[in-house]
Amino acid sequence: MRLWDELIRIVGPRFVSREDAVLSTYRTDAFTLHDGDPALVVWPRDAGEVAAVMRLLYARGVPLVARGGGTSLSGGAVPPTAGVVLHLSRMNRIVHIDPIRRLAEVEPGVVNQHLSRAAHPFGLYYAPDPSSQQACTLGGNLAENAGGPHCLKYGVTVNHVLQADVVLPDGTPVRMGSLTAAPGALDELGALIGSEGTLGVIVRAWVTLLPIPPAHITFMGIFDTVDDASRAVSAVIAAGIVPAALEMMDPLAVTAVERGRYRVGYPESLGAVLLAEVDGESGRVSEEAHLVEDAFRRHSARLLRRAESEAERDLWWANRKTAFGAMGLLARHYYVQDGVIPQSRLPDALSAIAAVSRAYALPIANVFHAGDGNLHPLLLYDDQKPDTVRRVVQAGHEILSACLALGGSVSGEHGIGIEKREDLARQYTPAELRMQRALKDAFDPRGLINPGKIFLDGR
Amino acid sequence: MKDFQVDTSMCVHCGLCLPSCPTYQVTGSESESPRGRVVLLDAVREALSSGRTPDPTAWGALDHCLDCRACEAVCPAHVPVGHAVEELRGLVPGRPSLLLNAAALGSPSGVRRFRRWVRVATRPGVRRILRAGTSLPAPWGPMLSLAGGAPTSQSAPSQEACRESGEGLGVTVRFFWGCVMEGLYARTNRRSAELLRRLGYVVQMEDAPLCCGALARHQGDPEGARRWARSIIARFEESGAAFFVTNAAGCGAAFKEYGAWFREDPEWAERARAFAGRVRDLLELVDLKRLPVPRRTAPDPVTVHDACHLVHAQGIRDPVRAILQRVGIPVVEMVEADLCCGSAGIYNLSHPEMARALRDRKVGGIPPGVTRVVTSNPGCLLQIQSGLRERGLLVDAVHWVDVVYDALWSGKGEDRAALG
16 A cells, blocks of 8 residues: 555544645744755644554655644754654643642643643643743653753753653654653663654653742843843852843844834843843742842842733743744844853853854844853844855854853754754764764664754764 | 735744644644745745746635734734735635625625625524524535524614713714624624713714725725725714724724725825724723622623634733623633634635634633623624534623623613613
8 A cells, every 4th residue: 555545544634745835834843944845744643643653654664753833943843855744733632730749641742831821720830931832842842852941940841751652763652751750770761852853752741840939020130231241140140049040132132022022111222131030939039039139230230120010020021032033023034043151151152152243244133041051142144045044054153163162062952953963063072972873773773763863974 | 026015024933823823723734824824825926926826725725814813913023924815815816705795795785785684694583494504515504504693683772862971081982883793783782882971982873884894805805995994984084083983803903904904005094094093992992990880799600702803903802801800790711712713704604614613612612600701703703602502502602792781781671771
């Protein structure tokens, strides 16, 4: 039987497509510098259909990529040539919320924010909050080990997953991790989370929920220079506080978000905006709040405000979290980098980025998780001429080299994907890369799951 | 290149719009999402510019757009996907729904006829016949199914003088009757006017058989829509009223866009902008402090369906809840309160399958224990009520004006006499 007919037999005729128009919408995710050329899209309904489809594709040697919200910024969901997109959008049920054990059992297509919303009546929430949380899905969050502004205090995705059901490349279902927190000999779940969909397809996950902190205070600090703001960040950390979030935006980023959907009304001609949030028990929170304010004042915050209401706090965060999308108001395309540097080297990193901006004549906006030194420089450009794209990519590589030179890393939370394969090869030694390659090969000897990602060898 | 005026080039493919899109929620397909539509839009525009017939799958996915504006409301870069689809609709030939629209609502006499036709559907005997026909092929089956959502006959009583209006505000407002509202919900219209008076406004009725133009616009007939707009604007200018008020979310959203409709027309641009600035949904004129304290206690809880053209297009979400709370009616929120019910102008006739899927999803999200779904748009009222009837649920879809009116004033005798 032909592949097409067999797929129809598994998922039904409505849930497989090979039409050009449909395929054209699956060529990229939120990373648009590279596109793929898929042959088919399949929308499985449950784990059984995923396993059946994968067994079939394995037998025929057809490559595939699993896709959720398609919000990857490194090309994680860009499909392999002539491959199959396994779009898990129909598998979007929150199966169960257990308020006693504080965990949720979810299908991979559940939107991150929807889980927190569903947990809210129990006084619980799901802590990792990528900026795309209104659209990104938990399957993708696990695959990419997603972070977010509030991961400074609460840790990234891997710190919040207990167990996952995974379909291996040959279609074998396996369960990784455990609800009883008794670790096995080798942490296979740890290997899976952050493997960018290259080891298997996650079909169900059990994640921890946290109690909503009884109190929180959110601050906005306006600084005349990035140096002042950076020193204020260092002072907060040095004071022994772990803020729930500590975020910075530079003037160009502020220009974009202020034209966007959620306008805060930031003052004109600023050097940097710092957003900080402390949360926890109310007594502790007010102590920490004073320390944060003190640090901001000592480093010449021109303006220092506390959010006066939940609505104001939500507005500040919505403004910050839609920064990438709002770049469309400054230029037709952007390329966002994801380098990490030791937090104390922020001023050096920003002057290096400014130098790249001048050398390549490219405007660069900066939005970043200042608390843990995770930078998101956004390189803005208008046309997709090969020459422009080459220049943009080259500028991006230079920024990451600068991060490495400052003792940092090429990726904080967006993944390697297609985008940072070369940079990864610069960060790690050949022996380290061989080790990672061996892990991939152990799971996927035929190289069928999300091939061409992470490693430069094209497999 | 053909001259397409709606620019979507600011889309950076971030994907934040996807969960807001009703058709993506139903199908799970990227091609039925706003971001997918931006990709397809480029392809269809290119085909049209070079004189080729657009790929039917691409055009079909674009045409599935409900114009609900949910994606536009969440887009960080204000990408006007719905508006871009609307513009294309007029350029792709062979759309039967366009004819339907032109026949029913193309002129004042059409509107008059339309109001009479739809009123027929509210008669008990006719309703039984309608119910029998719901399984007919499209567009008849869906049309009859929708008609099954019409309220029982609401006679249109003569205008009633103000009885116990509060202290006057000395502000004159012009209240728009609309086509579907006046055809099916004439009593709600009278009560709306009465509510305005009791809030202290001097009320003029815009009772001429006029359409806001939204249906024509959604179906890709911008000139037809502008014809309506010109007469509405001119009549408002002559009226001397301070505000132009509607209780229909779809009409309000259209009125507020008049400025954009005439951007290229030097003669009308300024007038349209000025008019749009005077448009208010009735919800925006309710000063809570001027509402009396409710006389009844512990009524049944209600739930709110946010009409797309109120919440997404006009950004009005909280006022209806605040008003209900003020008049003592408990609100239990439904899931996906701001997801489209599938009504969307005449979408439920042109795309019955998608419309039905959304309707059933909406009705399925009503929390247990509520007896009324409160909303603010005639299309939503019809659509949701038809879904409730088909499921045999003892829940009614009602305009918020009726809920407030019942809570504050009805049963005092005067209401029955004055307002039917």
